[in-house]
Amino acid sequence: MNEKEQVTKCALVTGGSRGIGKAICIQLAKDSDYHILINYQSNKQAALDTLEAVKEAGGTGEILQFNVVNNEEVKSTLDNWLEHNKNAIIEVIVNNAGITKDGLFMWMTQDDWNNVINTSLNGFFNVTNHLIQKLLVQKYGRIINMVSLSGLKGTAGQTNYSAAKGAVIGATKALAQEIAKRNITVNAVAPGFIKTDMTGDLDEKELKKMVPANRFGNPEEVAHLVSFLASKKSSYITGEVININGGLYS
Template sequence: MTEATTSRDTVSAPSDAAAALSVKSTGPGAGRRVLVTGGSRGIGFAVAKRLAEEGYVVAVNGRNAERAREAVENLRALGHEAYALPFDVTDRKTAAEVLAEDVALRGPFWGVVLNAGINRDMPLAAMSDDDWDDVVNTDLGGFYNVLRPLVMTMARARKGRIVVVSSVSGMVGTRGQTNYSAAKAGLIGAAKALAMELASRSITVNVIAPGLIETDMVTEENRERILPLIPMRRLGNPEEVAHVAAFLLSDGAAYVTRAVIPVAGGLV
């Protein structure tokens, strides 16, 4: 299945964070800051928008700095607090530097939504080394590269939420997606392990496993092949994933951790 969007750039914009203070939000997320990787389009932008509507200050990450800033402008035009935090989730050094600078400036994040991902769908026999490495390094490597600089600051604060966007492909495996299925399965295992490590600090770690979601990552081939297998006989939309993410970031989900929640129309 396909769902997440890519996240990559080498330039951070911490000064942009100050502009987010020009609007003061109210709502359940007021006063809390959330990082959304791959947040400039698709599921990521839907999550960023939903969280901004609930009053969170949203740091929109994306590998394309211009696109991330456009997403922020769209959120601010709606009266929400947001700022761009562009970097490539596969670039460990840059990710660590950008995140450390942001935390030093603004304090620890309340939440992180790990959504950045790519796909390169084809049979394993036709796959190149780059097809494998690029997907695994982005979809799974981004988990480590983003969370490693942040978990200690969140643990010291003794509060927070981590939401990992995996896929039903990581639960059951999907033909033509050995790289993607491997990376997404790895995310589920990593999230479950991290949940155990952080539970005593009142930090929850949960996984959303979307099925086929209406984004620009959906190919016509996937649509035709998978749609008949979905009991609800339709694709999901990014907003339906965003609703689940918003719940998992909320106070109401304080006792929910290590969960894997499919948003897949009954596919699994």
């Protein structure tokens, strides 16, 4: 067996332990041969549950603990992992980690602003910037940024989250143009109302009336789209923001 055949190709999913992130990890395990790197910040048990589900789906994976906001932690954890896995390459990065701290802007604290911006926007920078050199050398890669309907149209009570996701959308379009010649695509996926912990407090019965499809989406439906964008089948799609929202645009 030559050296090329021994390479372990990996997909890193930040915030991969729950919700949409978990669904993405499981779908990638079903659809690809990628070794799934499940990033989590604090909920180790949830990450282990996701790993178990990945294995049940026929895939392989492991959990990686780091806070995407902490640049030094991101670097040291990923460098340490790469040092111990010299035959591994990360081909797919799914920037999924994100938080909400909703509230009217006039009452918003600086912490609530900074924490949301740091997780979505700086988290994207910290992880992607650290790994981008290797993707460029490999001349292949898939970067998928999880954004939101809020980042496209803005949502009242979510000025911080709308700002964070809107910024990631801009970054997606710019970075896609920089690295397209290296066979690396950069796309964003913008879910609308999806049934997860994050939307658990919302009045689904009332809000689904706004959605032409008349229902909330499931994490698995988002995961199918991400899995397609992570595959070779999507090689001519880059710099795009793909909505998955049941027809809800305004």
